Amino acid sequence: MDHYMNIFNTYDKNIITFVFFALFSLLLFFHMHTGSIVHAQPSGEVVNFPDRQFEIAVREQIGKMSGTIDSSELMFLDELELESRGIRDLTGIEYFPNLDNLRASNNNITDLSPLIGHPSIRIVNLGDNLISDLSPLAQIPNLEWVYLWNNRISDLSPLKGTQIRTLYLNNNMVSDLSPIAEMNRLEDLGISENPSINNVEMLQPLTNSTIERLDLDGLRIRSLGPITTMLNLKRLDINGTQITDIAGIDKLTGLEDLSISGLRLNDYSPIKNLPFLEWLSISNTNWTTEQINNLVSPGSFQYLKGLTCYQCNLTDISFVKNLPYIERLELFDNKISDISPVYDLQYLNSLTLERNQIRDITGFAEMIGFGYDSYIRVYDNPLTAESIEVARNMESRGVFIEYPQFATPTPTPLPTPTPTPPANAVLFNDYNLEKGIRKEAGLGQNGYILRKDVAEITRLELDNLSIYDISGIEQLPNLTNLRLPNNNITDISPLKNAKKLKKLKLNNNSIRDLSPLYELKLEKIDVFGNNISDLNLNPANLKHIIDLNIGDNNFNDANQLFEVLGQLENVQKLGLFNIEPMDNLGWMSNGVFNTDSGEEGLWRLNIIGTSITDISDLSSLSNFTDGISVEGEEPRFAYNSECLSDESKEKVQSFKIDTNDMPDPNNCGFHNTTSSNQNFNNNQNFNNNIGFPTFNGGSFFQDPQLEQAIMQEVGFSYAMLSDLNALSGINSINLSGRQIYSLEGIQTLMNLTEIDISNNNIEDLWWLEPLYNLEHINISNNPIYDIGMLRNFPRLRWLDMSRINNNNLWDLTGGNLGSSLETLIVYQSGIDDSHMDALTNLYNLREFIAPENNISRVDSLRGLNNFANGGQIILSNNGIYDLGPLYDNPSLCCGLILEIMNNPLNQNSYDNIANELRRRGVEVIVGEGQYTNNQNYSNQTSTTFLGTDIGYTGGGDGTSFFYEEEGNSRGFLFNVDSTPEWATSLGLNDLNTLLDPTVIAIFGIFITLLGTVAQMARGR
Incomplete structure (x- = not known):
């Protein structure tokens, strides 16, 4: 027996010796392996990126999240994906010598100088940034494709003579296209949504170009003009312009792709003569069956491959x-x-x-x-x-x-409806007009509108709704104030019998004829920005007009204008902006035009863009010579000193009325050196684009409530409201609860970072668009109909849009908010499950506050990773029943506040998931008596890989990692900010090293062998 025991002990010792030798070899291999992972570096120059977000993006692309970056690791990259990273500085791009394609849209880039001289870049996508200077692009020798939509570009001269083939400048501030005439390789040009391009003649430089594809979507042009001479065109997009006649388009016989959606054309037949047309878009038009059948008739469009006709x-x-x-x-x-x-x-x-x-x-x-x-x-x-x-x-x-x-x-089956509407029904041809009237009358979307429903409507404001037909509006018998600016209206004959109408605002439409207003005793008429050529107003009713704005139209007969204007007995505000034939003010001295002092006389006048050089006739107006104070608005004379004679300039200096000079030698009517188009580039303090208003017979701020609120909030005098330098000094403003209905003029506060406009009557946020620096916006409790423009703010971190019935979270996606927005508040906003998936695009969200909505699922929160360490999710008073998806997100831990009271949670969510979340460190609030307090919890989470558990615990200084084998409760744990020497010697100073599959496998084998040895040593 002793003999066999000795044999066994000897055998046992040999096994143990073998096992230890194997372990030693394994450790040696492991050390060599991990050392190569962590420490091996290619030779070359160490690259440093000043912009941390740029560096992180590069590390992700080369698969190296720690250690230094060597220039040789970047040498062969030919494409960089940097979209939506919050990048500000491209320094370091020079270390990519073979870079062909740079994609860096949706960032905060302002300076392109790091790109100067880059030898290989051919494609740059820098849309949705803050770029204004293009001169560095002229020094990239091989550049061919350039995408710069949604920036701040106004000057294209640096691109003159370049070899660029594709250039997209949509939604910028471009007005002068002449540099494009010298880009002799340009084939593809996008200049849509550039508000400074407001006249078709501004496209003249394109006529002899090589352009084959042209995007003019949304430009304020009213005819095709020189476009019909661009015989190389294969693709043309004129969607949403103000063009009403496409005669001549059939000269573009090479057109293959045409988009004319949203136009209000009288005749579509010219497009039937385009022999090679393959793709056609005619959407956003109310086609009758007869109209569409006449257009797409047998034999027409025989080779058409694609047709788009939505809405x-x-x-x-x-x-x-x-x-x-x-x-x-x-x-x-x-x-x-x-x-x-x-x-x-x-x-x-x-x-x-x-x-x-x-x-x-x-x-x-x-x-x-x-x-x-x-x-x-x-x-x-x-x-x-x-x-x-x-x-x-x-x-x-x-x-x-x-x-x-x-x-x-x-x-x-329902009973057959009555084939004809009731006799007292009010019918509308235009859906958007009907929708607006239903809203004003407090009606739903179903059922007929009856005369009694609209009998009490006195004021109607329907801005920016794409309304094209106002028939039916004549049945609003008590209408006194009508606003329909920025629509597609051509015919105003339904207003012919609106006898009670006093105030009419129709600016920026496509109106040609004012004769339907002939019998109306109007006090205010604003028809700025239409196609009017004849001021056909009843002389007998001119005495009623107090406020008249007829600027930016197509008047040709100066004498007819003088005859009408000279009979304005009681006019107080007069806008003549951009009327070239207007070359004198002599009609003011005819004995009829009002020269009285005080509020009964003229106290606001705009002559910018006219051909007037002599203003001596204003000397008869005592409000100008003696001054005037008007409660609620600032009297003002707007002019262009570059267009006046020296004597008239001196005369202006003697005026006691407030003056506003817009000096520009290229905006002097018939005296222009180039054209009469609107251009204020010479005024360093005033940019006339979508962002900044002009004095079109009015002030910066059209809403008196907004003016009063600004003065009260920041302590301004009224005069300071016309001082752009003073306005640009305002960084934060609270305008809550001031009964404001229009934000027009707010864009002059160009350095705003915080604004609160909650609890007002605001419908349109468009005026906020140029305020790129906004970080904090509260728009809650307003009748806003479209929140989509909010997605374009590159620095917006905090947004409250509670109690807005038209909220759709999807409208916030696709822009800049994904990388910037941290807090989103949508209390009582009708948010339901169909909106929640949009949250996955707001990947930096740390606080989501959405109580009292219609949310039942929280799946969308499974993929958001920034809620830990102080974040909040507040979803009380919804319909949520399952918290499981929150448990599946390991980043929901460590200081997160989760408030989910008054929801129909299932038992598992109450009893198990809520407590598991608490163990992670989440403060879960589900209501009194609905959970058991557990003060002893850890914030440990884990995942299983190769049969072992690898996990982490967050909180404190640094991040901790642990390894635990099933059945072994001890494991080991260390902090990466103070890694033990033994871990460093094994290469375990890096999370990437620890989670490398080979390392994990070796650890598993190591622990298994160690357990075997321990058991054998105990004699088992």
Whole structure:
């Protein structure tokens, strides 16, 4: 027995010796392996990036989150993806000698000088930044494709003579396009949404260019003008312009792609003569069946491959049968119920029909053309169960189809509705006009509007709604104040019998004829920015006019203007901006025009952009010579000193009325050296673009309540409201609860970082757009109809948009907010589950406060990672039942406040998940008596990999890591800010090293062998 025991002990010792030798070898290999991971560095220059966000993006791209970066590691990168990082400085870009494509949109970049002389860059995408100076781009020798949408660019001269082939400058401040005439390789140009381009003649430099693709979307141009001579054009986008006549477009015989959506054309027939047209967009137009059938008639558009007609009020699509080679149809957001006409289109492979009234798509089953590369959208339609089954079968055979997952029951047939509306119904042809009137009358979207519903409406404000037809408005019998600026109105004849109307604002439309106003006794008329050529007003009613703004129209007959203006007996405010034929003020001295002093006489006048050089006739106006004080508004004379004679300049100096000089030698009417187009580039304190207003017979601030609020809040005198330097010195302002209805003029506070406009009557946020520095915005409790422009603020960190019924969180996505927004408050805003997925695009969110909404799911919070260490999620008074998705997000820990009272949580969420979250360090508030306090918890979270647990605990100084094998409760734990020497010797000074799969596997083997040795040593 002793003999066998000795043999066993000897054998046991040999095994132990072997095991220790194996462990020693394993440790040696492990040390060599981890050392190579952490310490091996290529030779070359160490690269430092001043901008931390730039450095992080580069590290992610090369897969190296720690250690120094060597220049040789960047040498062969030909593409950099830097979108939405909050990057300000591109210094370090010179270490990428082979870089071909730089994508750095949606950042805070202002300076492009680091790009100077780069030898290889061909493509730069720098959209959504803060760039104004393009001169560095002229020094990139191989640059060909440039994308600079949503910046602050006004001067294109640095690009003169460059070899750029594609240039996108959408939504900037460009006005002078002459440098483009010297870009002889340019093929693709985008200049949409540049408000300073407000006259088609400004496009003249493009006429002899090589441009093949031109995007003019949203420009304030009223005709095609020189565009019809650009014979190289293959693609043209004039969506949303003010063009009403496209005669001459058929000269562009090479056009292949044409977008004319949102136009109000009388005649569409010229586009039928484009022989090579393949793609056509005619959306945002209320087509009748007759109109669309006349346009898409048999034999027309024989080679058309794609047609887009969404929001077109379509009910009958039989016209598609006349498009035999059509491949793509986009017909969403219409009223279509019968789609059988598409079943015969044998080349069709892309079809979008969402948000219609379609129930039956069974005919798709027979369309053999739909295959693996086909795309169909029919969601948001009341499909039958049979149609759902067809959609699933198509999906199974490889068709990409989006459809509702559940069928809509066949509705019970309703009684046949009365074929004619009731006799007392008020009918409107324009959906947006009707929608606005329903809102004003407090009516829902269903049922007829009756005369009694609109009888009490006296004031109507419908700005920026794309209204084109105001018929029906004549049935508002007590209307006294009507505002319809920034729409697409051409015909105002429905106003002919609006006898009680006193104030009318129709600026920035497409109106040509004022004769319908002939019999009206109007006190205020604002028709600035239309196509009016004849001031056809009734002489008998001119005495009633107190405020008249007719600037920026197409007047040609100066004598006719003088005859009308000279009879303005009681006018107090007069806007003549940009009327070139206006060359004198002699009509003011005819004995009729009012020269009385005080508020009964003229005390506001704008002659900028006219041909007037002599203002001596103003000497007869005592308000100008003696001064005047008017309660509520500042008297003012706006002029251009560059256009006046020396004697007139001296005369201005003697005036006691407040004056506003806009010096510009290129804005002097017929005396211009170049053109009469609006241009204030010579005034360093005043940029006339979308961001800054002009005195068009009025002041910066159109709303007296806004003026009063600013004066009270910052202690300004009234005179200071016209001082741009003073206004630009305001950084923070609280305008809450001041009954403000318009923000026009707020853009002059150009350095604002914080603004509170809550609890007012504001509908339009457009005037905030130029305020790029805003970090803190409160717009809560206003009747705002569109929040989409908020996504473009690059520095916005805090946003409260509570109690706004039109909130859609998706409107905040796609811009700059993803990298900047930290706090979002949407209390009582109708937010439901369909909005919540938008939060995944707001990836820096730390506080989400959304009580009293319609939220039932919190899945979207699973992927957000910045709530720890002081973040908040407040979702009380919703319909949430499951907290499981919050548990799945390990970053929800360590100081997070989660308030979720008064929700129908399930038992598991109450009893288990809430307590698990508390153990992580979350302060969970679910209501009194609904959870058990647990004061002893850790904030440890973990995940399983290769059968072992690797986890981390946050909080304190640094971050801790632990390793724990199943069945072993000890493990080990160390802090990366004070790594033990033994861990450093093994290369464990880095989270990336610790989580390397090879390292984890070696650790697993090591612990297993160690356990075996320990058991053998104990004799087991």
